[in-house]
C-alpha cells in the first residue's frame with residue numbers, strides 16, 4: 001500500500017473508533033426546478049422531493065458511517081410550502097443521532113425565489129439508515145457522533161423519542 005493510501009486508511013480507522021463531528025458529514029444538495037419535475041400547476045412534485053431527501057440523507061449517513069447504507073425507514077414527511085417552477089430547491093442533511101448499527105438523519109428542504117431572493121422552508125424529514133458490511137451484507141456498527149453545539153444536542157435528544165415510536169411501530173407491524 002502506498003503512503004497516501006496508508007494515511008487515508010489510518011484516518012478512516014481513527015474515525016470509526018473515535019467518531020466524527022456532525023459537521024464532518026453534513027451534506028447539501030440544490031437544483032433548479034424544471035418543467036419535467038413539476039405538476040400541472042407548476043409546483044415541484046412531492047415524489048421528486050422525497051427522492052432528493054433520500055439521496056442527500058444517504059450522503060450524510062454514508063459520510064458519517066464510512067460504509068454502505070440502506071434506508072430502513074422514512075418518518076412522517078410534510079410539504080408546508082410548494083416549490084415553484086424556476087425556483088431553486090435546496091436540501092440540508094445532518095446526522096442527528098447514532099444508535100448501534102443505525103443512525104437518524106434530519107433533512108430540511110428550502111425553496112429560493114431567484115428574482116426576489118425569498119427563502120421558505122418547505123419540508124422536514126427524518127430518515128433512518130442501517131450500515132451494511134460490504135462482505136457479510138449484515139448490519140455493522142456505526143462510529144460515534146461528536147456533538148459540539150446546543151442545537152446538535154437538542155437534535156440528539158429529540159431523535160431518541162422518534163426512535164421509540166419507530167421501533168414500536170415496527171414491532172406492531174411484525175405482529
Ligand SMILES: CC(C)(COP(=O)(O)OP(=O)(O)OC[C@H]1O[C@@H](n2cnc3c(N)ncnc32)[C@H](O)[C@@H]1OP(=O)(O)O)[C@@H](O)C(=O)NCCC(=O)NCCS
Nearest residue numbers: 069070071072073099100101102103128130139166167170
Ligand atoms: C433495514 C434492514 C437492514 C434491517 O435488517 P434487520 O435484519 O431487521 O436488522 P436488525 O433487526 O438487526 O436491525 C438492524 C438495525 O436496523 C434498525 N431498524 C430496522 N428496521 C427499522 C425501521 N423500520 N426503522 C428504524 N430502524 C430500523 C434496528 O433498530 C437496528 O438498529 P440498531 O442496531 O441501531 O439498534 C433490513 O430490513 C433491510 O435490508 N431492509 C431493506 C432496506 C432497503 O432495501 N432500503 C431501500 C433501498 S436502500
